[in-house]
Amino acid sequence: VSSVNVDLQTDATLQVDISDALSERDKVKFTVHTKSTLPNFKQNEFSVVRQHEEFIWLHDSFVENEEYAGYIIPPAPPRPDFDASREKLQKLGEGEGSMTKEEFTKMKQELEAEYLAIFKKTVAMHEVFLCRVAAHPVLRKDLNFHVFLEYNQDLSVRGKNKREKMEDFFKNVVKSADGVLVAGVKDVDDFFEHEKTFLLEYHNRVKDASAKSDRMIRSHKSAADDINRIASTLYTLGTQDSTDVCKFFLKVSELFEKTRKIEARVAADEDLKLADLLKYYLRESQAAKDLLYRRGRALVDYENANKALDRARAKNKDVLQAETSQQVCCQKFEKISESAKQELIDFKTRRVAAFRKNLVELAELELKHAKGNLQLLQSCLGVLKGDT
Amino acid sequence: MDLSKKTFHWMMTQRICLQETACYTNAVTQEATEEVSLDSPEREPILSDGPSPAITPVTPTAMLTPRMGLGTAEMFERSLDEIEEDDSGDTFDMHIAVSDPEKVGDGMNAYMGYKVTTKTSMTIFSKNETTVRRRFSDFLGLHSKLASRYLHIGYIVPPAPEKSIVGMTKVKVGKEDLSSAEFVEKRRSALERYLMRTVKHPILLKDPDVMMFLESSELPRAVSTQALSGAGILRMVNKAADAVNKMTIKMNESDAWFEEKHQQFENLDLQLRKLHASVECLVCHRKELSVNTASFAKSAAMLGNSEDHTALSRALSQLAEVEEKIDQLHQDQAYADFYLFSELLGDYVRLITAVKGVFDHRMKTWSKWQDTQLLLQKKREAESKLQFANKPDKLQQAQDEIKEEIEELEGKVQQGEKDFELISKTIRKEVSRFEKERVKDFKVVIIKYLESLVQTQQQLIKYWEAFLPEAKAIA
Numbered sequence: 001v002s003s004v005n006v007d008l009q010t011d012a013t014l015q016v017d018i019s020d021a022l023s024e025r026d027k028v029k030f031t032v033h034t035k036s037t038l039p040n041f042k043q044n045e046f047s048v049v050r051q052h053e054e055f056i057w058l059h060d061s062f063v064e065n066e067e068y069a070g071y072i073i074p075p076a077p078p079r080p081d082f083d084a085s086r087e088k089l090q091k092l093g094e095g096e097g098s099m100t101k102e103e104f105t106k107m108k109q110e111l112e113a114e115y116l117a118i119f120k121k122t123v124a125m126h127e128v129f130l131c132r133v134a135a136h137p138v139l140r141k142d143l144n145f146h147v148f149l150e151y152n153q154d155l156s157v158r159g160k161n162k163r164e165k166m167e168d169f170f171k172n173v174v175k176s177a178d179g180v181l182v183a184g185v186k187d188v189d190d191f192f193e194h195e196k197t198f199l200l201e202y203h204n205r206v207k208d209a210s211a212k213s214d215r216m217i218r219s220h221k222s223a224a225d226d227i228n229r230i231a232s233t234l235y236t237l238g239t240q241d242s243t244d245v246c247k248f249f250l251k252v253s254e255l256f257e258k259t260r261k262i263e264a265r266v267a268a269d270e271d272l273k274l275a276d277l278l279k280y281y282l283r284e285s286q287a288a289k290d291l292l293y294r295r296g297r298a299l300v301d302y303e304n305a306n307k308a309l310d311r312a313r314a315k316n317k318d319v320l321q322a323e324t325s326q327q328v329c330c331q332k333f334e335k336i337s338e339s340a341k342q343e344l345i346d347f348k349t350r351r352v353a354a355f356r357k358n359l360v361e362l363a364e365l366e367l368k369h370a371k372g373n374l375q376l377l378q379s380c381l382g383v384l385k386g387d388t
Numbered sequence: 389m390d391l392s393k394k395t396f397h398w399m400m401t402q403r404i405c406l407q408e409t410a411c412y413t414n415a416v417t418q419e420a421t422e423e424v425s426l427d428s429p430e431r432e433p434i435l436s437d438g439p440s441p442a443i444t445p446v447t448p449t450a451m452l453t454p455r456m457g458l459g460t461a462e463m464f465e466r467s468l469d470e471i472e473e474d475d476s477g478d479t480f481d482m483h484i485a486v487s488d489p490e491k492v493g494d495g496m497n498a499y500m501g502y503k504v505t506t507k508t509s510m511t512i513f514s515k516n517e518t519t520v521r522r523r524f525s526d527f528l529g530l531h532s533k534l535a536s537r538y539l540h541i542g543y544i545v546p547p548a549p550e551k552s553i554v555g556m557t558k559v560k561v562g563k564e565d566l567s568s569a570e571f572v573e574k575r576r577s578a579l580e581r582y583l584m585r586t587v588k589h590p591i592l593l594k595d596p597d598v599m600m601f602l603e604s605s606e607l608p609r610a611v612s613t614q615a616l617s618g619a620g621i622l623r624m625v626n627k628a629a630d631a632v633n634k635m636t637i638k639m640n641e642s643d644a645w646f647e648e649k650h651q652q653f654e655n656l657d658l659q660l661r662k663l664h665a666s667v668e669c670l671v672c673h674r675k676e677l678s679v680n681t682a683s684f685a686k687s688a689a690m691l692g693n694s695e696d697h698t699a700l701s702r703a704l705s706q707l708a709e710v711e712e713k714i715d716q717l718h719q720d721q722a723y724a725d726f727y728l729f730s731e732l733l734g735d736y737v738r739l740i741t742a743v744k745g746v747f748d749h750r751m752k753t754w755s756k757w758q759d760t761q762l763l764l765q766k767k768r769e770a771e772s773k774l775q776f777a778n779k780p781d782k783l784q785q786a787q788d789e790i791k792e793e794i795e796e797l798e799g800k801v802q803q804g805e806k807d808f809e810l811i812s813k814t815i816r817k818e819v820s821r822f823e824k825e826r827v828k829d830f831k832v833v834i835i836k837y838l839e840s841l842v843q844t845q846q847q848l849i850k851y852w853e854a855f856l857p858e859a860k861a862i863a
Contacts, residue, residue, distance in 0.1 A: 213687075248831055
């Protein structure tokens with residue numbers, strides 16, 4: 001799958017990809033393929049079948065693991081969403097009687113292409129998640145990850161039930177209130193202070209840009225659809241007309257059929273290179289914010305432990321306990337700070353590389369399509385002008 | 389982004405283009421507004437059968453692309469083509485421009501005045517160039533007169549632009565916003581196309597009301613064109629009555645040509661309406677795309693501002709600039725979609741309604757003829773029955789009476805047949821002329837539209853080519 005929009009180093013010791021995927025009625029089955037020289041695995045190359053819920057289980061296990069508090073947890077892939085596409089295909093099936101055979105075949109092909117595009121995207125997003133984990137020096141050694149890759153039975157992780165979802169909701173509420181509290185504490189460390197300010201603003205702006213790019217691309221698709229309808233009507237006009245303008249209608253109809261395919265491709269490429277890039281960094285920047293929150297939390301705990309130790313020393317009561325507690329907090333805080341710094345630096349490097357790759361590819365594709373369009377238009381104009 | 393400024397810029401370009409086109413026929417532009425005598429001996433009778441002036445394509449200046457790049461030279465070349473295109477007789481050399489909309493008065497009695505400039509070298513006009521001021525109801529009045537004079541004898545009279553109560557109210561009330569500016573521009577362009585189509589018709593061109601419209605400084609107010617006037621209501625009633633009558637006339641079509649043409653126009657009508665609807669959708673979506681692209685551009689600029697990697701930040705700002713330029717490109721293309729493509733289709737949908745109207749009039753003429761013939765037959769039967777009436781003294785009087793009536797009816801039947809033949813002949817000529825014009829119009833507009841699309845793609849290539857090195861420079 002080529003639309004990996006993050007720049008990741010490939011490492012021969014552990015390579016993961018999604019080699020196949022199957023879309024069934026209400027679920028998608030991903031074939032996760034692993035190639036590894038690591039001794040932890042029984043074989044050098046193997047595959048298992050996984051569903052979306054199992055990816056989420058893996059992601060959540062990272063988030064809940066205290067050991068990984070100092071890392072940016074790769075964001076979970078979004079749930080495969082074929083609802084809209086399925087609904088359109090169903091409507092098409094119902095309306096089959098009301099349109100001509102050509103119209104029906106044409107629409108069916110388009111909807112199938114749309115379905116395929118969504119399918120490819122969801123595969124890519126699940127793959128990126130796995131690759132990010134495999135590229136991370138610490139996370140790649142995680143036991144759950146290895147089980148995920150190797151265990152060829154169903155992991156029996158069911159989706160969260162209602163109660164668990166409620167618990168999650170409350171956890172998030174507490175977290176965001178806490179987040180405000182923690183973010184308010186000014187950091188002694190310049191690096192982290194800068195990162196905090198930067199990430200808060202950056203995350204909001206990426207969110208806005210992502211939404212706006214989606215809207216822009218949707219309009220583009222609508223315009224391409226209109227050109228499709230215009231092409232059909234021009235064709236009918238051309239076949240009906242007895243004057244020599246019929247040739248014009250037919251030629252232009254043919255032209256518009258081709259240019260609208262290009263316009264649809266432009267919208268699809270913008271979606272892949274721009275919209276998806278922004279969506280991904282929306283999720284990643286949230287993961288980075290979460291890291292800062294955890295560090296902030298650890299800092300608060302450390303400061304509270306300091307205060308408790310002072311109080312204990314003053315009262316000369318439970319001093320040893322307070323000292324141990326303070327040391328634990330200190331170690332935790334320092335450990336997180338150290339890895340967080342590196343994580344945030346890596347995040348920047350990855351971000352810059354990903355944007356560069358995608359913006360370059362976007363510009364190249366836009367150019368390719370514009371040139372294609374231009375050539376079609378000019379050649380048609382040449383024919384038509386020669387006729388008048 | 390100040391949208392109102394953008395529209396103004398586009399409209400300014402239109403006016404500049406109009407003025408530049410105006411230059412080619414006369415070196416010195418003189419604006420004369422003198423009264424012209426209607427008794428000029430050069431005016432030929434209306435229904436002359438002389439050679440019709442050649443037909444030239446309708447390319448109103450409003451159809452020029454809104455980009456500043458379109459130079460005078462290109463326009464000059466195109467106008468020469470128009471003159472070269474005549475094949476026999478007089479050159480059709482006439483150009484009408486409708487410009488300078490100006491609001492006159494205030495409140496609900498306010499109206500929009502337009503400048504109508506006619507430039508021509510044809511001898512039937514008293515001056516090479518005339519400028520007058522007209523309001524919308526004047527145009528409607530002109531059309532109303534032409535329609536009542538020529539439609540029922542088979543001439544395809546171009547329909548006037550449509551009224552719009554909502555649009556005009558906004559203008560009257562003084563709403564100086566984007567939509568009322570667009571409305572005025574749409575109307576101005578439509579009025580110009582209407583006049584050009586009217587004068588391209590060889591018969592209508594010579595109509596005294598057309599001459600008066602183009603040349604008189606003052607015109608009597610056409611009150612009967614108001615929608616809610618007595619005349620307006622009468623028009624609506626007549627239209628309804630016509631529709632009912634049409635359903636009850638069953639004509640024995642002896643001429644396959646009419647049957648075929650009628651069907652062709654029905655098909656054409658259906659497809660053009662469909663196409664028009666699709667193009668209107670496209671215009672709408674392109675405008676939406678422009679707005680959304682502008683919005684994204686702003687957002688990308690903000691993102692670039694907050695990005696702390698310098699090179700990436702710069703690249704994102706460049707991306708924002710590219711998208712802003714592209715948004716303008718989409719807007720320009722939407723205008724081309726509309727003024728080139730959509731308005732042409734709208735005009736032709738209305739024109740075909742006029743064509744269908746003319747076919748209906750032929751049916752009515754036939755119907756009238758047949759009715760008169762039936763009446764004559766009845767009278768003849770009555771005449772023969774008279775022989776057996778038993779009042780000999782009254783007999784002679786009755787016979788004389790009925791003979792008179794029969795003679796009158798015979799005359800009417802003859803006239804009816806002549807009328808029917810004449811309208812059939814006229815329609816054949818008109819349809820042939822219409823089709824030639826239609827072919828030319830569509831060919832010209834399609835080419836112009838494709839050229840606008842070419843220009844858009846060329847600009848896109850320029851913008852992305854400039855951006856690519858910026859993206860590659862991210863290090």
